[in-house]
Amino acid sequence: MEHRRLFPNDEDERKNYFDTFGTRVKKGKTKTKNWKIKKEVVEKTNGRQNAKEETSDIHHHHHYYYYYSRRRRRRTMFLNVLLLLLVLLGGTGKASSSSSSCSYQSGCNRPKQRFASSTLGNHDDDDVSITFRQTPNFPATMRDSVEKGVELAQSFLGKVSDVDVFMYEAQNASAQNPSAYEEINGLWCEATRDEVHGYCNDGAGNQEKAMNGENNVFASGKMTCAPCGEPAKKSTPIVITPGLDSSGEYYEHDTDWLIQGAIHEYSHAFQTLFGAHTPAWLMEGGAVQLEAVFSNHASRGTYRKTYEDHFKHTIFPAAIDLYGDTSVATWLTTYGSDRECENDIPPGGVNANPDVFYNVGAAAVAFAIYKANINHAADGGRTFADFWTNTEKHKGFWHSIVVDDYEFNIDTDWPSQVPEGTGWKGALANFTGHDSVAAFYADFEAWIKPGGVLKTPEEMSDILENSSDVDALSVEPFNNANSFMPRSCEASGGPPSSFFGVSSSATHSRFSLVVVVVSSCLVATLAL
Numbered sequence: 001m002e003h004r005r006l007f008p009n010d011e012d013e014r015k016n017y018f019d020t021f022g023t024r025v026k027k028g029k030t031k032t033k034n035w036k037i038k039k040e041v042v043e044k045t046n047g048r049q050n051a052k053e054e055t056s057d058i059h060h061h062h063h064y065y066y067y068y069s070r071r072r073r074r075r076t077m078f079l080n081v082l083l084l085l086l087v088l089l090g091g092t093g094k095a096s097s098s099s100s101s102c103s104y105q106s107g108c109n110r111p112k113q114r115f116a117s118s119t120l121g122n123h124d125d126d127d128v129s130i131t132f133r134q135t136p137n138f139p140a141t142m143r144d145s146v147e148k149g150v151e152l153a154q155s156f157l158g159k160v161s162d163v164d165v166f167m168y169e170a171q172n173a174s175a176q177n178p179s180a181y182e183e184i185n186g187l188w189c190e191a192t193r194d195e196v197h198g199y200c201n202d203g204a205g206n207q208e209k210a211m212n213g214e215n216n217v218f219a220s221g222k223m224t225c226a227p228c229g230e231p232a233k234k235s236t237p238i239v240i241t242p243g244l245d246s247s248g249e250y251y252e253h254d255t256d257w258l259i260q261g262a263i264h265e266y267s268h269a270f271q272t273l274f275g276a277h278t279p280a281w282l283m284e285g286g287a288v289q290l291e292a293v294f295s296n297h298a299s300r301g302t303y304r305k306t307y308e309d310h311f312k313h314t315i316f317p318a319a320i321d322l323y324g325d326t327s328v329a330t331w332l333t334t335y336g337s338d339r340e341c342e343n344d345i346p347p348g349g350v351n352a353n354p355d356v357f358y359n360v361g362a363a364a365v366a367f368a369i370y371k372a373n374i375n376h377a378a379d380g381g382r383t384f385a386d387f388w389t390n391t392e393k394h395k396g397f398w399h400s401i402v403v404d405d406y407e408f409n410i411d412t413d414w415p416s417q418v419p420e421g422t423g424w425k426g427a428l429a430n431f432t433g434h435d436s437v438a439a440f441y442a443d444f445e446a447w448i449k450p451g452g453v454l455k456t457p458e459e460m461s462d463i464l465e466n467s468s469d470v471d472a473l474s475v476e477p478f479n480n481a482n483s484f485m486p487r488s489c490e491a492s493g494g495p496p497s498s499f500f501g502v503s504s505s506a507t508h509s510r511f512s513l514v515v516v517v518v519s520s521c522l523v524a525t526l527a528l
């Protein structure tokens, strides 16, 4: 069976693919919007000259790098339909058996599956462990940082199962040794192997970045076919490569920075437990906000930053920069939710400056918490800890997302198209106390630029929770006796009773999902 690379082979394509800060620029396709700004961010972030300013800018690459060729998909579709016909003609009920369905996943950065098969445990749940892998010369001090970051996030958010961290050493151009990556590449391939289709990522992209001394930190995802017959996210493989400076050495500040990088990526593993139709600004802005939450624990000496400092000196100035670009008045409303993926362009048009996801997103998360605290004052108010970890319905955000209460076409719809009042939109509006997400966006934009005049970082800081309160809450370990995985499809009613039962009781999108899906696992089975 062919093992398709999940990443583009073409160097430029791959570079763009990995490049969080530069929107991909396709050959023969001009994209000028904001390119200048993005290029500067790229240089700054790749070079990381500006260590005191960098934290939330430096990271981070996308999630969900599923890269499938369209031709391959068509061919598989054909086989699928053929097999489906065979099944139907045979008149068997086997199409509904638990092993017979699973969606074909496509797209890289636009997660489509509703469910996760990974689980969330209490901070002291000994059954859940994280695997750490490293190349032979990954520095021990940096490994300590990565482990510390994971530990901080894990204690606060809870233990997400099936998280694997891959630490690739960077190599100086004058001392390259490709064999250092052989073992980890093999492990990376198995960690990313899609259980429905058998594809894996061979790690060549990770190796190339590492050998070029480039910074490379991202979370990927591995798909499985869940027992209920829907595709589900199974595990979260994370890559960490601290890049080298111009003299070919690791940055002195990397030991601090990697703590935040690990917190950021672990938070993605957590977020995807709660449904995959979550908008980009909540994914990235949430992860950046969590970096800020731990910034006082994750920094030392002259780099030490409190929660308020982190917002005031890093997040808010970047958000102000973006809103200072008057070519778009409503950055969050227009571009916040959907992130371009391969050839898929979001409904609003081309993708925007990624700062809208990261820094505007983090500012919007802080604003959501601020509003929630005011609007639920009679009920004790709300904190960032509620936003992340409150398991009581509608008291927090993440644990209150219901992913199976709306129609969503997994082939064509985007997070922005989740209907108001349902899914992430319902959870967010309930949390903040707004009538709708649209109303929340409008409120945020009126706040950041009242009467068309931008606030200063100082003024924006009025909404922030007190740094010492944040410090104290952030080290409260997650401990919910009833902790379970509420969004697993097992919890949503179990396997479909029959093929036609599903199609008649579900939406058109569900129907087409089932058609494709039913046979995908069959293909996989036959291939074995």
Ligand SMILES: [Zn+2]
Pocket (backbone or CB within 6 Å): 060, 061, 062, 264, 268, 283, 284, 287
């Ligand atoms: Zn991220």
